[in-house]
Amino acid sequence: MLLDAFQSHLKQQFPFLKQHTRLLVTVSGGLDSIVLLQLCVASGLDVSVAHCNFNLRGKESDGDALFVEEQANILKVPFFIKGFDTSAYAKKHTVSTQMAARDLRYAWFKELAISENFEYILTAHHSNDNLETFLINVSRGTGLDGLMAIPAISGNVLRLLLPFSRKRIYNYAEEHKITWREDSSNASDAYVRNAMRHHVIPELEKIRPDILHTVEKTITHVQQSASLLEAYTQELKNRYFYPLDSLMGPRAICLDIPKLMEHPDPKAVLYVLYKECGFTSWEDVYHLLNAQSGKQLFSSTHRLLKNRTTLQLYNYSKEVRNKTTSFLIPDGVQRHQGDYGVLFFDRVDTTTTVLDSEIYVDASKVQFPMTIRRWKEGDFFYPSGMQGKKKLSKFFKDEKLSLVAKENIWLLCNDTDIIWVIGHRADGRYQVDTNTEQIIKITYSYDAQDA
Structure with a gap:
């Protein structure tokens, strides 16, 4: 039974969640989030509901909001709602509608958590979402982080349904006569995730019926490897990085190039050391090793300068600095x-x-x-x-x-x-x-x- 498995999962993986822990459940009105809400209430957790109306589907969006509010009232849990002009935000920030919706909802969830003293935010991602994310990342050309797909814990955001499949969640809803709302946009192949869900994964399941399980195992192995790499990365930072404290100007983190070149794979080390700095053209980063002194690269957050036999990393902002001279x-x-x-x-x-x-x-x-x-x-x-x-x-x-x-x-x-x-x-x-x-x-x- 899903409820028993869910409660067992909480005890094993989230022992810090107690009945008095204040939790904010993000509920769209769809199958996954409604079942998550039901499971949390049945498990005696102290939950409240947050719903975003992105105003992208007219009356359908308004209907979702009313439905979620009704469910919250039936379950006698606090309800929070906020409307967004998602299209305007996407246009202003030149991002996709999906990315705009994601930015808006997580920003509001975190604001709500602070203002209402919620300790954790719960989302309804499950194992099928994990598979889809894994395949999308692979199709885009990902590093190790992308192969780990969706983390169960990310700051104060918890994903309690990750071990459970969409089919299992659906069966639980059917068995307990739970109603939910279907988002009409889920039927469209305009979004990569939907196209992956409707076409790619069904074909993979024909070839490998246990694809969901095997990818879960792969993600687990990748996470274990990533844990080892994280420890080794810190060792590399301790070995190659040293601070450059300057009386004048910003401080830098330096790397001695001759020392780096003694490593069997200096390019791999560069990638690991600088991957969190926002650089996208790694060939350009690698070319700095042999570039003339003064050559530099910029990301949105950092500046990497070749200075004689060192690479110097500085914090960097695109914001216009004071022009006083x-x-x-x-x-x-x-x-x-x-x-x-x-x-x-x-x-x-x-x-x-x-x-x-x-x-x-x-x-x-x-x-x-x-x-x-x-x-x-x-x-x-x-x-x-x-x-x-x-x-x-x-x-x-x-x-x-x-x-x-x-x-x-x-x-x-x-x-x-x-x-x-x-x-x-x-x-x-x-x-x-x-x-x-x-x-x-x-x-x-x-x-x-x-x-």
Whole structure:
């Protein structure tokens, strides 16, 4: 009996679900979700119902909403409903209708869980859904993650029916005279999942009647392999990744290319290490190993830069950054903050050991307002400790600064003169000497929120 098997499954796989655990059951009105709701109530779980009206099928959508509300009332469980303009959302975000509906419902479910203190969200995915997802992912060309199909637990989302087939769920509904609503869009082959369900899987079942069971076994084996790979991936990260903490600009995660090339399969290692960073053209990633220094790739979330013998990974956002390119520092300011970070100005009597993050200047040699600006081609200064002037471009090359580091260079200037290549080198013309009467200590701190 399905109810007994369901309750046994809960005890074995979801022992943390107690009768007082607040659960939100997502109910469309179809067979699967209605049976899930019935099983949860029969098992004594504390459930409420959430229904989404996507307004895609006119009166049929409204009928689904009324039906689900009636079922909730009959079972005496709380009912929540929300309507969406799904078509408008899909158009605005240039996604398919199915993807729009998915984004909208999960966003609302999570909002509801927070506002109403639900500990878990329950969906009615079953083993046939798992098979369909597995085949769809294979047809699209998937990695190991795609072969694991639908996870039973994903954050606070639980899928309690995954071990059970659609046929078994249907038989339970028939036996207990449970009614449900049929979604007319399920009959259309316009969606890949429906076409897979109506045509591909029936043919596979003719060839292999136990296809549902064999794929379940395959998914289990893949999950076990993935667990081992996850442990090995962490070992690879510990072996090859190291942080690049920079005084200037965003922090990076670095990888030493010569060390990587000692591995028997460096490309496989690259894929495992960077697969969660959103890169899609893996051949381009692999080509970075032999590319010229300065070559870089972007995903929607990350930037990968080849810098000499390393790969440097940075967080990246497509959002437009603040375009401010210069700031004025008036006299008397003790603290100034901008895109570049924060500068502190203190009047002191003596100098101490100079760090990269601070300089001491002769107050009589500077004029306010000072300027903070980005560097540009043709800039030069007189580096402290050196004779004569030097172009910044040459200085950066000698210092072996990466492309990202150079992009984040800011200058503290006295009119047209450079006082400090911030975080790197002061100009010798402004340094303290035996004739200095007043000293200004300038300290820099990078503000990472603008990186």
